[in-house]
Amino acid sequence: MIHGDRLTKSTLRWGMVGGGKGSQIGYIHRSAATRDRYFELVAGAFDLDPARGRAFGAELGLNPARCYPTYVEMFAAEAARADGIRAVSIATPNNTHYAITKAALEAGIHVVCEKPLTFTTAEALELQALAAARGLIVGVTYGYSGHQMIEEAARLVAEGVLGEIRLVNLQFAHGFHNEAVELANPATRWRVDPKFAGPSYVLGDIGTHPLYLSEVICPDLKIKRLLCARQSFIASRAPLEDNAMTLMEYEGGAFGTVWSSAINAGSMHGQKVRIVGARASLEWWDEQPNQLRLEVQGEPVKILERGMGYLNPASLADDRIGGGHPEGLFEAWANLYYRFALAMEAQDAGSPERVAGLRYPGIEAGVEGVRWVENCVRSADQGGVWVDYA
Template sequence: MIFGDIKVKAPIRWAMVGGGKGSQIGYIHRAAALRDNSFQLVAGAFDIDPARGKAFGETLLVSPERCYPDYQTLFAEEAKRADGIQAVSIATPNGTHFAICKAALEAGLHVVCEKPLCFTTLEADELRALANRQGRLIGVTYGYAGHQLIRQAREMIARGDLGEIRIVNMQFAHGFHSAEVEAANPATRWRVDPKFAGPSYVLGDVGTHPYYLSEVMLPELKIRRLMCTRQSFVKSRQLEDNAYVIMEYSNGAIGTLWASAVNAGSMHGQKIRVVGSKASLEWWDERPNQLIYEIQGQPQQILERGMDYLYPQALEDDRIGGGHPEGLFEAWANLYFRFAMAMEALGRGDQAAVDALGIPGVDAGYEGVRWVENCVRSADAGAVWVEYR
């Protein structure tokens, strides 16, 4: 149970690039990072418009002289200060992530980055090597990976409660872009433009979320080959707004993933179901406090967050007792709480402590990019099977 006690010696001095006025994701980052006093927001380059960014930063109680016009100035000026920033979060369009992340690492900063970390595995490899040389953390915000019941599912699978894993069914299929909303919404417009979003829309934007949940729950499961088909149902879009992926794993299991922004009527639709030889688990982010557990031949069980019958790993990050809802903000806060502990551990050279935290780090960012690359390669070749590489 988390009671708000600080687990780091002092709050990490922290900045943001992007996430300015009107940014939903920017607010989520700040709400998560500041919840446990593990971070202190002291600087930022919050907006592509410097004046607007400075005005917004001041509303966050950031000193005017530490509200910078761009990330280059932010990193250069903060490096001159004895109390300069130690970490930065990147909440900007996809096409900027690689350059900002690389510059932050070169400046000796820890990084928390929105996904995708970058566009190619070559770029991801470069960032991973740089982070290792600098001894700095790259955290990737696969937000719901911080939810306690994801850890419960991981532990149940590891202990053999489901038996041999046969099927993994994943989806993140909402309906909010079932029409051409980007015509009037700049925040959506860049997501469907390959110049800013990269080689994929929904595969990278939403599909990587349940895919990473599967990696958390099933770390030993490795893809052998996959087949992907993708569509743009809104014809003005250059990138797909719907995609299906079939995956064959090295142990003989099969996986499917549906990523969509045109599932009309669906609010969010992020679900993962793991089927074993003895039982199945299912989790849905719209009802995050319940994990469905179905043993063959027995009545369905609903496991509730915060209850003593869960494994200890699922109880560590509870912020309130069972029965009260915890969801997105708490899951993100759990990630940031652990990001701070990882940053401190790296500062004392304790890689083992970092590994034990189970956070989505640079390897998670790399695997997300790798998965999208393989999906695009299959879809662009005519929805053919491709060996996973």
């Protein structure tokens, strides 16, 4: 990767639903997908206002005829073209993800979807079955998992450096919504409206991010039961929470916590992952993503740096520039998108075994995120009780 070597044989024709003018997440998707030339944006249904969406597509250099009023029209037209899109990214509010993903899969198009994938586990499992039946890839943008030091953390756990895992301490607790900012910000307003956001706010919006990182780092840990308490400190957000604490018991005896919050006043991002083993602990903080803290009992603390030769070769595979130079979220997202491209190309070639072992947040990660939120809400709505993980 550091030399810019191409990993796929061709560029995938790609479309977008949502992510139009003024969309921060749309810009991140386009920057990540096209950075390494694995995807070429050729079509879109960017906006609920067709004229505005078409104008935005023209700004991006697209053929106006391929800037569609709706995703339904886009999928139908593109599926009929010899040069139609092979993949689509969905950057729309939560309540639309299920329907758009299902329509794309039925049209034979690979999907990259924002999380949560759906509102219910049953819907997510339906999409999983549909993707399998059609031989299609569904990627979910847990973008922080593209940071290289997450791979290094996973390797350290796999190699037994930490010993038996005892504690998993997760948090994503920022302070930017400590007041009712949604009154003046439409981009936040829909996130606290159950009609658009679904059964949760911070649990699904940010809590699933460190949860997925823990699944990458400690893939053998399986949740046995959990307890969740959630609060709406801004009363108008009820029944959706702006703060939640989740306790988790894992099969085998390990214990975990997740603090999900948008009212941690003064915190910029506050996403941290700490894994505690019998011999050592590690910690990663997304505001310093190029470093991984390794603490071996009885030894000085070690700060492992991205891009250095002492890291596992698998952790160095995504280097885009030498050690010492900072890499950030755009690079992490681009790492996910090239993996999506590899998986999609292999699937289209009828040889998925070609990418066996390739790590990326696929449909399974989407299903598990929805399942976790559903169990958290079930626990919290019963007054914060332990529930078996179902």
